[in-house]
Amino acid sequence: MIDLTQRFDVLVAGGGNAALCAAIAARRAGASVLVLEGAPRFYRGGNTRHTRNMRCTHDSATETLSGPYSEDEFWEDLWRVTGGRTDEELARLMIRESRAMLGWIAEQGVRFQPSLGGTLSLGRTNSFFLGGGRAMLNALYRTAERLGVDILYDAPVTDLDIQDGMFLSATAAIGGKPVEIRAGTFVAAAGGFEANIEWLKEYWGEAAENFLIRGTPYNKGALLKLLLAKGVQQVGDPKQCHAVAIDARSPKFDGGIITRLDCVVFGIVVNRNGRRFHDEGEDFWPKRYAIWGRLVAAQPDQIAYILFDAPSLRMFMPSLYPAIEASTIRELATKLTLDPDALAATVEGFNAAVVPGTFDHTALDDCRTEGLTPPKTHWARRIETAPFYAYPVRPGITFTYLGTRVNKDSRILMSDGKSSANMFAAGEIMAGNVLGQGYAAGMGMTIGSVFGKIAGTSAAANARN
Numbered sequence: 452m453i454d455l456t457q458r459f460d461v462l463v464a465g466g467g468n469a470a471l472c473a474a475i476a477a478r479r480a481g482a483s484v485l486v487l488e489g490a491p492r493f494y495r496g497g498n499t500r501h502t503r504n505m506r507c508t509h510d511s512a513t514e515t516l517s518g519p520y521s522e523d524e525f526w527e528d529l530w531r532v533t534g535g536r537t538d539e540e541l542a543r544l545m546i547r548e549s550r551a552m553l554g555w556i557a558e559q560g561v562r563f564q565p566s567l568g569g570t571l572s573l574g575r576t577n578s579f580f581l582g583g584g585r586a587m588l589n590a591l592y593r594t595a596e597r598l599g600v601d602i603l604y605d606a607p608v609t610d611l612d613i614q615d616g617m618f619l620s621a622t623a624a625i626g627g628k629p630v631e632i633r634a635g636t637f638v639a640a641a642g643g644f645e646a647n648i649e650w651l652k653e654y655w656g657e658a659a660e661n662f663l664i665r666g667t668p669y670n671k672g673a674l675l676k677l678l679l680a681k682g683v684q685q686v687g688d689p690k691q692c693h694a695v696a697i698d699a700r701s702p703k704f705d706g707g708i709i710t711r712l713d714c715v716v717f718g719i720v721v722n723r724n725g726r727r728f729h730d731e732g733e734d735f736w737p738k739r740y741a742i743w744g745r746l747v748a749a750q751p752d753q754i755a756y757i758l759f760d761a762p763s764l765r766m767f768m769p770s771l772y773p774a775i776e777a778s779t780i781r782e783l784a785t786k787l788t789l790d791p792d793a794l795a796a797t798v799e800g801f802n803a804a805v806v807p808g809t810f811d812h813t814a815l816d817d818c819r820t821e822g823l824t825p826p827k828t829h830w831a832r833r834i835e836t837a838p839f840y841a842y843p844v845r846p847g848i849t850f851t852y853l854g855t856r857v858n859k860d861s862r863i864l865m866s867d868g869k870s871s872a873n874m875f876a877a878g879e880i881m882a883g884n885v886l887g888q889g890y891a892a893g894m895g896m897t898i899g900s901v902f903g904k905i906a907g908t909s910a911a912a913n914a915r916n
Contacts, residue, residue: 453601455625458633459485460914461907462621464608464674465640466490467497468896469878471591472903473638473910475559478598480911485632486600487623489607489641490669495588497642498666498850498879498895501707502584504577505556505900506893507549515563518575522546528576528891531734532741536887544859545885548901553578556900560590577893583708608641608674613681616865617872635914638906639863639876640899643851644672645692646704651848654689661753663697665711665847668704675880678855683871684864686856687883693890694744696720697847698772699754709771712842715743716812716830717766718759719801720844722750725784725793727801732819732829741890744846755844756787758798760836766812774840783839802833850895852883861906873913875906 461477463470466488478484488495508525512518525546529537557563562581566574573579580587595602603625610622610629618637622629644650646668651659679685701710715731720743722728729746733739747755764774777783784794801823808817810832820827855876856864863874878899885898 453485453603455630455632458635459483460635461485461638461910462632462634462636463487463638463640464621465497465642465878465880466495466604467499467640467642467878467899468502468588468591469899469903469906470638470640471588471595472900473640473875473877473907474595474600475591475598476904476907477638477911478595478600480908482911482914484600485634486595486602487606487608487621487632488602488604490604490667492604494667494669495592495604496585497670499588499899500585501666502580502587502896503708504573504579504893505552505896506577506891507553507897508546509550509553515566515578516575517566520576522550525549529885529894532739532889532891533887534889538884540859541857541884545898545901548905549897552897552900552904555904559594561587562590573892608677611637611677611681613874616682616869616874618874636873636875636910638910639674639678639855639874639880640878640903640906641674641880642667642670642672643692643854643879643882644675645670645848645851647671655748658748658753661845662748663701663706663710663845663847664704665695665697665706665708665849670850670879672851675854678863682866683874684856684866684868685853686881687852687854688887689851689853691852691883691886691888692744693741693849693852693886693895694748695741695847695849696743696747696755696757696844698770699843699845700772701847706847710847711740712757712770712844713740714757714759714763714767714842715740717763718757718834719797719827720755720757721789721794721797722755723752723789725789725797727797727825728755730825730828732827732831734815740892743844744848747844748846753845756789757842757844758783758834758839760834760839762832762836764840770842772842774842776838776840778837778839780839783841787841787843798834801827802835805831805833850879850882852886852888854879854881854883857881857884857902860909861902862909873910875910877903877906
């Protein structure tokens with residue numbers, strides 16, 4: 452039994468990658484640590500359960516990475532996907548500290564697999580967890596438990612006692628009863644509010660009813676709402692989020708990585724009216740896949756359809772659901788309940804605009820369209836070989852960017868601009884400091900690991916002082 456009457460050095464709210472990195476770092480620094488995970492044990496770990504990899508700077512090829520990835524290149528990738536909407540000091544700190552994270556994470560028992568090839572183009576930049584996110588998470592929990600970190604499940608934080616920027620205690624629902632827990636420092640690492648449809652509707656309107664939530668149904672933003680109500684300074688646009696186009700047949704919550712579709716670059720994407728609405732080939736997929744959730748969210752009924760033909764069927768990772776197949780474009784339109792004339796006209800117009808080139812999915816090739824709006828800048832090939840295929844897609848929200856503002860020590864800032872005396876944040880709940888918009892594969896895990904370790908180390912030092 453855990454003695455909840457004691458005063459812990461560090462209290463961590465959350466149970467995913469960021470929370471565990473904070474707890475382990477704090478414990479290794481000599482602090483007593485309690486982790487409050489709001490979900491049941493089986494569903495512990497938030498969105499970490501569904502992840503696969505993390506993006507870190509490194510100087511050369513390794514057993515699990517196919518080549519170097521410099522700090523400058525990482526910064527350029529981050530700058531490009533965010534359009535410059537990032538706190539440069541914190542972003543560069545994350546990139547710089549990411550260099551040591553692969554080794555540190557491995558020291559906590561996490562194992563990596565050999566680099567991946569194929570259409571993801573991530574073998575050089577991203578390290579993939581052997582066994583995926585759940586295996587990575589289980590390794591962190593084993594290490595935390597071995598070190599003596601106390602962990603409670605089904606223990607959501609329901610209230611915070613904060614006076615003049617100083618955390619005094621938290622109230623958690625444990626066994627259905629409110630329990631006050633005192634600690635010298637507090638680390639908020641409980642995710643965003645993507646599973647709170649009513650909160651999403653405050654910014655997106657009724658369109659949010661058509662959103663699918665790729666990750667945990669437990670990230671409802673309760674802790675974030677508490678912190679903001681207690682005078683913590685917020686950061687981020689509430690409409691910005693990590694949102695990808697996922698199969699429209701996916702479950703409302705917790706579908707995870709297997710619902711994602713990686714075939715946009717091999718075909719075209721049309722909306723309910725049978726019309727294209729964005730360049731499907733503007734950049735490599737890992738750098739642009741996360742724009743498609745927001746793009747689809749802006750379409751009628753928040754639905755779209757990825758179309759391609761027979762030569763492309765086996766060029767991408769298979770989906771959880773089979774593609775819808777037809778022998779003609781008009782038949783495909785009928786199966787999708789689209790206007791056959793409109794879809795046929797779109798495909799014919801696209802085919803007529805394709806400029807032949809040398810197709811190469813590993814490079815920004817010269818296969819493009821000419822005189823077409825919107826264009827397809829790369830990987831444009833005529834859609835003409837039966838059978839024809841389609842996937843229906845809806846916005847799949849991974850995590851939201853509205854969060855708590857922090858400084859380089861991962862210390863929470865208050866609305867008056869002053870630093871909190873003893874509160875820190877890590878992971879999705881503060882990701883908006885780095886991600887003002889956009890996303891590139893693996894960055895969420897980098898943010899969680901780097902700032903989790905910083906938060907835990909800072910919290911332990913704060914408790915000692």
